[in-house]
Amino acid sequence: MIVINSISKDHTTTEVIRWLIALGVKDFVRIDSDVEDIEFVGYNGIDSFIISKNGIPINLFESKSYWYRRGGVISFSKSKLKEIKLSQDINLEKKLIGNISSENQALNDYIKQFVAHRSPVSLGSYHNSSLNKLHVLDLARQFGIKTPGTFVINTKKELSRKLVENGPLITKAISEGVSIYNVNHSYYSYTEEINESDLVNISDVFFPSLFQKKVDKKFEIRVFFLSDRFYSMVILSQRNKQTEVDFRKYDERKPNRFLPFRLPAEVELKLAALFKALDLNTGSADFVVDKNNEYFFLEINPVGQFSMVSYPCNYYLEKEVAKFLIN
């Protein structure tokens, strides 16, 4: 049995499953943590660890292959919990609900760890699904990978000093960044450039924020890593100003080119070591290459959208992932 942890409407998961079916796999379970009704049934510690999906029991001991694609906590018996009154005291009730949700969280973590270890083949990692950007940059440097000068700053004074020392900086979220919308508008936080001229709009003290020296970039590289193989893509966006800092800002008239790329062997070796140190066998890594052909590592995303590499480069990564899971 192949167990896949994902969320509903994740197109990449659907594509991989289409390949699994084409390659003859009949026994697989997709668990979409955001919508599915999952119940905990029982764990005897020996040979039976049963959860049920829409009423159908699944014995996790039978998992031969596990893919943690994405998705968070599966809530057990959410509906049943609502019916139970834990305490008349509203404050106690709140605290008890907190306790139960951390019990639920721990059980969830364990289930994912259990399947990941139990399955001879395991791809992706729940406990590593959100990495700390700053920590990863430190590690990368330890492996001899170049990174842009990185600072966390919370005063205008310090920011202005760094601008003088380094020239233009960029800033981005330390964690995930903003992606919110209401009925009329959508808001996303992008990587933004910061210049001396921006200082007038910045208060003297602000929330500690991540800044990096802006690399004089020739192009950007996105790399998808799948068990010892790299599939790289170059993003050519330097011709238009709008996308110079962040390629996700799209220019409809002159869209960026997303082309197959061959990462130099030396960069691949170091990057492989970094993935290993992070205990990840898959993920996406971003680089910028400057005018002197130096490769600057930016970040790793453990649940990278590999379809955005797969389609433009004609790599068929969805099929490669399916083949990996069958192996």
Added chain:
Amino acid sequence: MSSYIDCDSYFLVFADCIPTRGAKNSTICDLTRTTLEVFPSSFYPFFEIFKQSTVKEIYNDLELESHIEFTKFLDFLLEKEYGMFVDDLELFPELEKRWESPELINNAIVDVRLRKHDFGGIFDQLNSLGCIYVQLRCFESLYTIKELSDVIKLAENKSIQSIELIIKYHASFTDQDYVDLYNDHVLISSLFVHSAPENKVLIADFGYKGEDQILKQEIHREIHFYTTPITGASHCGIIDAKYFSIGDVQSFMHNISYNSCLNKKISIDEEGLIKNCPSMIHDFGSIDDIVLRDVVDAESFRRVWGINKDLINVCQSCEFRAVCTDCRAYIESPDDFLSKPLKCGYNPNDGTWTDWTVGRQHAIAHYGIDI
């Protein structure tokens, strides 16, 4: 005029800008910017030379009188942003010429005239073949809007992701009925109404009233009414530059590897006969007697799937072959299965488009096409 004669770099043609050599003219298709440019085939060999020699070397190997022409050609490529100068070509591999898909059947055409098919059964079978797109063509108003809606419902929660619906105008339905039909079914990807009293477009917005421009654009759907009647399958198969497919890597790779129209297609004609396409004369039995899976498994059914433009006379030397559609049901010489599509008026030997019907009376009569 500037010259690049001292340039020690290589000229990289971007992997998404793909040249195709034709008899007189050649093309370069920019898959990202979705453009297609034509240039004289005498320049085509440079695309091979770019892979081996630096720009300086190319100049040195050229006769002096060709320098100006070559410089102009580089100017053209740079101005269109088809490439750039690089020191290391190795870093930029080409796109692999490969196309695969997991589904056994990608798309299906179902024709309706006077016979009501068992749509429940058909959609179940298409589902087990992994079929993604369905085109439903109704030549007559056999179904009411309500009945059509019931038919579409039968396709829900299956592999089918979208249905293109072509129906005949009927005066008993209001504009709102058509809009409702669209709004009620996310499965309907497009709706065409033929034999209408006037040409017009209705907008379906699925009830969205917000201001988000991006969302608005995504939701916005048009229902097209045409006065022209679609009386039967013989309307299909027109080859025209406006149908060229130049927007997407996968469809380009598909086009050059397989038959762009018939690969992974299955059809059920108005009589319920299973065919590669409804316009084909040959059938593989009736949907009442035989399951689609058995038809798909037959080698003889899949034979046309592999007939790509490289195998088709005339098309094989046409600069549009990588982006052109194909038609195997209506061909120039009905006796020669590898002859070019009948309804194409292009001649790659002199680079001109003419009216395809001229001089084709024999084939037109053979297929009984009314012009």
